Amino acid sequence: MADIFTGPEPDLAGLLAARPALEMHASAGLCFEGVPLNLIAERFCTPTWVYGAASIRARYATLTEAFAEAGLPLHIHYAVKANDHLAILSLLRHMGAGADIVSQGEFLRARRAGIAPAHIVFSGVGKSVPELEAVLAQGIGQINVESAEELDILSATATRLGLTARVVLRMNPDVDAGTHAKITTGLAENKFGIAREDIPALYAKGAGLPGIEMRGLALHIGSQILSPAPYETAYTIAAEMVRGLRAQGQSVSVLDLGGGLGIGYHDEPGMNPAAFAAVVRKTVGDLGVRLVLEPGRYLVGPAGLLLASVLLEKRTAKRFVVLDAAMNELMRPALYEAWHGILPVDAARFHHPQTPADVVGPVCESADCFAYDRALPDLPPSALVALLDAGAYGAVMSSPYNARPRAAAVLIDACTPHLITPRQTHEALWADEHIPGSEL
Numbered sequence: 001m002a003d004i005f006t007g008p009e010p011d012l013a014g015l016l017a018a019r020p021a022l023e024m025h026a027s028a029g030l031c032f033e034g035v036p037l038n039l040i041a042e043r044f045c046t047p048t049w050v051y052g053a054a055s056i057r058a059r060y061a062t063l064t065e066a067f068a069e070a071g072l073p074l075h076i077h078y079a080v081k082a083n084d085h086l087a088i089l090s091l092l093r094h095m096g097a098g099a100d101i102v103s104q105g106e107f108l109r110a111r112r113a114g115i116a117p118a119h120i121v122f123s124g125v126g127k128s129v130p131e132l133e134a135v136l137a138q139g140i141g142q143i144n145v146e147s148a149e150e151l152d153i154l155s156a157t158a159t160r161l162g163l164t165a166r167v168v169l170r171m172n173p174d175v176d177a178g179t180h181a182k183i184t185t186g187l188a189e190n191k192f193g194i195a196r197e198d199i200p201a202l203y204a205k206g207a208g209l210p211g212i213e214m215r216g217l218a219l220h221i222g223s224q225i226l227s228p229a230p231y232e233t234a235y236t237i238a239a240e241m242v243r244g245l246r247a248q249g250q251s252v253s254v255l256d257l258g259g260g261l262g263i264g265y266h267d268e269p270g271m272n273p274a275a276f277a278a279v280v281r282k283t284v285g286d287l288g289v290r291l292v293l294e295p296g297r298y299l300v301g302p303a304g305l306l307l308a309s310v311l312l313e314k315r316t317a318k319r320f321v322v323l324d325a326a327m328n329e330l331m332r333p334a335l336y337e338a339w340h341g342i343l344p345v346d347a348a349r350f351h352h353p354q355t356p357a358d359v360v361g362p363v364c365e366s367a368d369c370f371a372y373d374r375a376l377p378d379l380p381p382s383a384l385v386a387l388l389d390a391g392a393y394g395a396v397m398s399s400p401y402n403a404r405p406r407a408a409a410v411l412i413d414a415c416t417p418h419l420i421t422p423r424q425t426h427e428a429l430w431a432d433e434h435i436p437g438s439e440l
Helices: 012-017 037-044 053-069 086-095 104-112 129-137 148-161 196-208 229-247 273-284 297-303 332-336
Strands: 022-025 029-032 048-052 075-079 098-101 120-122 142-145 165-172 212-218 254-256 290-293 304-315 319-323 342-344 354-360 369-377 384-387 408-413 416-421
Touching (some): 012 022, 012 342, 029 037, 048 053, 048 416, 053 075, 053 086, 086 104, 104 120, 129 148, 165 196, 165 229, 196 212, 196 229, 342 369
Parallel strands (some): 075 290, 142 165, 165 212, 319 354
Antiparallel strands (some): 304 319, 304 384, 342 384, 354 369
C-alpha cells in the first residue's frame, strides 16, 4: 500500500486550492505565506526547506480550539521526531506545547529550545540506561514504558539515583489503523507497547516497585491516520482498561492518547480535529484523567515545503525531470512510496499544457524518485518547483549521502524569511574526520 489515500491525483489547480498558505501571483509566481518562492531561491539558492510560522500557529490553534469546544482540557506534547529544528520547537513552546521525545538528543534539543523537563514525555521502545539517568536527573515529566524489561531497568536506575520516575505504561491495543505498514504501531506484531492482556499485572507490579510512580496508560496506533474510526476503537479499549485498573485499586491519573493525526498530501482534507475531539470525548471524556496528545505531522507537515531547481529534462522512453533535490533531502517517497504534490513556481508555466514525467534527483539510486508519471508542464533548466507538505519527516531524515551537503532552511514569519539553517559547506562534510598518521 503506497499511500492510504486512494482517490485520483489532483491537478495543479486542485493542489493549490487545498493549501491556503500558497498563492499563485501573476507576476511574483508561487508565494508561501505572502513571500514569493522566487525570492527565497534568489537569496538562499536551492534546495532549501521553507517553513511557515503562521501555518504552524494556525494548526495548533485549530487543534486546541477543537478540544476546548468539546470541553476537554488537553496537554499537547509535540512529537519532536517530526521536525526537530530549534526554531520550530521554540515557536511551539511559545504556544504552550510540551515535547514528546524518543532519545536523549531530542530531550536536549527540547531543553535547548526552552521546554521545561516537566513538560517532556519520553517515548520509545529502547531507552538506554545513560539516557534514563540523564532525563531522570533533570526531572522529566513522564516516561512511557513499553515492556516489563524496561520497567525493571527503570526501577533499578531511579532507585540507584535516589529519584522517582513518573511512569505510564504504553499499551498495544492490537488495532489496525489502516495506514502504511511501515508506520503502523498498534498491531500485536509491531515492536511497540505492551500486550493489553499483560497490562493489569504489570501495572500492579509497577505500583510496588521502588523508584516508580505509576500514573497511567499511553497508546499510539500509527501515523498518518485520516479517519477517527481507529481511534474510537483504540480509545474504547483504553477506557475499559482504565476502569479495570481502578476496579483493582490502582490509581490512574494520565491517559496519553498518542498522535498520528493525518494530513492531506493530495487534496483530501486530512484528519478533522473536531471529529477527533468528539471521539476522544465519547470514549474517554468521562474518565477524569489528564489527557495528553502527541501530534507531530499534523502541526508541521503542511507548514513546510522543499524548494528545488530543475537541472534538466531528460527524454528517453520516458520524460524525466531531474532536480537538484534528491532522496537524501526528502526520503519519504523512497522509504514509504509516499506521495507529495509538486507545483511549478512560475505563474505562466503553471497554466501550460502538461505531460507525464518522472520527477527524480541526481543521487545514484533508482529509488531517488519523487513522483512517477506526474502531469507537469515543460520545466527548463533553472525552473523552480515546490515539493509540498514536507514540513514533517523531511529535514530530520535527510543525510549527506553521495557527499551532498545538507540543504538550507528558512522560516517565514510575518512575511519575512529568516535563515534558520545555513547550507552546509562541502568542507563541513569531512571536518570531523581523521586519517590515522596523516596531517590532512
